[in-house]
Each structure stands twice: as structure tokens, then as C-alpha cells.
Amino acid sequence: MLTCGLADPALGQQGLRLSKDDLQKRANGVLALMSFSIVPDITTSSLNIGSGTSSTKGSTSFFMTQLGGGDTISKSVPLYLEGVVAYSRYDPTFIASDGSESRRVPAKWNSTSVTGGIGWDLKLTDELKLRPIFNVALGNVTSDLRAASWYVGRQTGKDVDFLDRGSLNAYGLGGSLMLDYEHYRPEGEIDVELRYSDIRLKSFDSSAAVKGSADAKSVNLWARYRAPTGITLLQRPLRYVLELTHSEFLGDQRGILGFDRLTSVGAGLEFDSSAYSSFITRTRLVGRYVLGNNVSGFSVGLAVSF
16 A cells, blocks of 8 residues: 555656645555554564565565563452554655656655553453453654655655655554453363454644554454473473464455455464463463465464463
């Protein structure tokens, strides 16, 4: 969505410009990409997507990494808290043209976001809870597009306003609803979470050229099985871990990176260090294979329990 070709012979004497509608689409596209980072999701916790190049079209690459977690304080105080910190980088290549000459202009966008959530566990059965969550998010996009704008002006004698104003701030408000199933036995532990999230992002305190909004909507199913391997390590049983995650992206996330859904399957090991530490009690190392429409890949995740 963010890749744009700038070519209009009618602007040959006036300089290159994006229309107001185009500027709105670009700003909305930036926030739609940011929406992937503000919702906790294993399938998008690490994304690295690249595309080819062309002499007539812009090329793009996208990288995102996410760190987060959440937990209920205790059974007696069923207050649930979660937090996510994410960083992403989007590198579109603009095509600048005066009608007779075209130039490829690389651009780089860096985005950071923080999301917090507070919820309350409503006990349905001994093993099943309903968890409404209120979420708030803050994000910022900065860029080195001023250098790209200088390049356009030097090479083509034109000025592109969008490149000069390529940064924005955004806030998000919304919520999530989660069903949490926990079945814990000595022979194995089962965790299943079904979550629907809806967070609305909107720019603020930004240039008029990059005001925008986006809806971060998704449905996520996550399941994990842990069981002893029969090996004792660190004076505690060494467990193996199996995971399955499926996410359906709705709203403005749908299709913006070429896929509507992602599925992740994983396997790994869990080390219990509670005999030596009361701070970090468990450490999990899990390898995951992710696949979806037009994409596939492999990642390794590290998680700890306190």
C-alpha cells in the first residue's frame, strides 16, 4: 500500500506532487502496517518480508519484531495486565518522474510502538475464564526521507512534499475479549486462548500531509502443550513444548502485506530453573514454522515465566 509511483507529465513545470487523496492513502497505509505491532500475536512477533525490484515500480521490504507478555496477578486478585513493545522498519522505493526521466528514490521508515492492556478474569469453570481487556497504544514513525527529498530535488529539480513530511505520531484505543482454558496435570499441561482484538489507531500532532487512521482487528487462536521428557535438568523435569497458532487479520490489516491469515506450528524445550531462581522460573526455546497466503518462513522464539 505504501509503495507509490510518481509520474504525471502535466506536472513537468510545477514539480512532482501527491494529491491529497494519495497522501491520505499513504498515511493510512503507515498506520495499517503499525497495527500489526500493537496486538500481541506469536505469528507476527517476528516478520521479515522483502520484494523484488523493478525499473517502473517501487520495491518494498518490511521488518518487525515484538516483545511482550501478560499474566493474571493471582487467583485471589484476577487482575490481568499485558504489555507489548514493538519495532518495525518499512523501506519503500519511490519512483520520481518529470514525465521524461524517472529516478528510483529509496526511503526508510522506522516505527516504534507500545501497547498496554488491563483486564479482569471472569471465572466460568475451574479451567475456563472469560477475560475482557481494555487496550491503549502509542506509536511513532520517523524517517530519513528528508535526505531522499533532497536527492529528488538535486537529480530532477523537483520537490516532493510527501517525502518532507514523512513522519507521524499515533494513538490507539480499543479492547480485546479472550477465552482462556488451562488444564494442568503432572503428566501434561494444556493452554488454549481464543482472542478477538479491535484497536483503532489515529494520528495526532503530525503534519497535515500525513494524518491518517487504521483499524487493527484480528482473531487469534493459540494452543500449547507441555509435558515432561523424562529427563531431569537443573533439579527439575525438562519439558518438551508443542504449539499451534492461527491468526485471521481483519479490517485494514487484511491483505496489506499480501496475506489475510497466518498459521504457526512450533516445537521446543522448557527449562525449569525454580530450584535456583525465584525470579525467572521457566525458560522456553521454541522453533516455529509460519505459513500463510504467499508467505512462509521459520523463526526461533525465547520466552520466560516469572
